[in-house]
Amino acid sequence: MELIGVWVAALLTLCIYSFLYRDNPFYRFAEHLFLGVSVGYGIVLSIYDGLIPFAWNPFWKAVTEREPAGLLKLIPIAIGLLFFARLIPKYAWLIRYPVAILIGVGAGLAIPNVMDAHIFQQLHGTLAPFAQIHAGTLSPFEIFGAILMFVGVIATLTYFFFSVEHRGVVGGISKIGIVFLMVGFGSAFGNTVMGRVSLLIQRVDFLVNDWIGTTIQSLPF
């Protein structure tokens, strides 16, 4: 039985890689199968791990055990159901209520935390080494790194500052910003290549060891 699974996975892998030659029905079949299975799996899991424990079970418990407090759960459930109002054109406007609540709660939760995590702490991280330079606790290499990072932040931000024409000093600084951006993109590209090659390596390892290897081992001679 396990061998059948390995063969199915191997044939689907070959179907997907056949796209490297050119688009073909085998690739299309595997692609559609993958999408269908992924969506189906996601929906089922969301029902069993989301809808049932967080909506259906508390509601049913409230009804069967006659807990008036439990019936409060009906409020968020009802608001959630308003998403389906979109399916009836006459009542489609009702979807604005759950969307407004989601955006309001989401923004309320996110704004203070995002400001702290991604702006204040990053700003502190950029400037803190200068206090250490002042205290004389950094090595020459670390001092160079701190200055380089500071220059990189200022130059890159200047590149994205469009309220002033990029000429003269501003133009020069923004060009330095481009260099830092290119270094960043180069690093991202290199890591992306590494990531994509890793996927190929794992599939080749599967085809060589799990598919061909297991099949040969299971032969009766």
Next chain:
Amino acid sequence: MLERLINIDRRIIFILVAIAVVIPTFIKVRFPITVSNPTRSIYDYIEALPPKSTVMIAFNYGPSSLAELEPMAAAVLRHCFKKKLRVIGMTLINVGATLGDEITKDIAEEMGAVNGEDYVYLGFRPGTVQVLLGMGGSIESVYESDYAKTPLAEIPMMADIKNYDEIDLVLDLASSGTPPAWITYTNTRYNLQIAAGVTGVMVSELYPYLQTKQLVGLMPGLLGAAEYERLINTPEKGTTGMSVQSFVHLLIIALVIFGNIAFLVRRRKEQ
């Protein structure tokens, strides 16, 4: 001749890459692995934890990034179980639920760890932010039972683990934007220590969080897995994969150099 080389059919490059992967896979070559500081930081942090400390591992990856992140998961789980740390597994993405369960069970069996005493696998709950914030108050409010539907109240390991206060480290093995969410909602709000192991595509954007210590450490793709395997002296798929990858990198570097030389020669001829 030069024009023909510049306009080479991309399928020939695919074949070259395939050869660069297949041949080393058969001959099983191994190159030495050098450990980077961000990966070593995670190892050192876990190594310094006393027995019975709790590490939460978020298996936030699906089948499409299994190749990079599963070797990492295996290496860290081996380290945790060897150190007698308690492991809580969970995921914020639905396709990660089964993968996290399988790898946790496999490594636990290999290391002799017991479900409910040494590890618990909680599975998936929808709503990233709600899950992260909810567990800060009470894990049981988000996961009333584990992946096998055993109520948390009946799991011995969870008796004294109520929320983030009892968790010493979260390792997010991620193929999507979950590490910034952990940092934003749990490190900032609850001062929870976060480490990340991510796909190669994502790693560049997370380096700024290392310097600010918002991340304890960072493992970059398959390389991170290979580095961690070296640290725990258990060479597995990460190590063999990185050795194969070195051949492909050499090929890609050669192609990039060749492409640039050909471009410069053609430009000079046109001038």
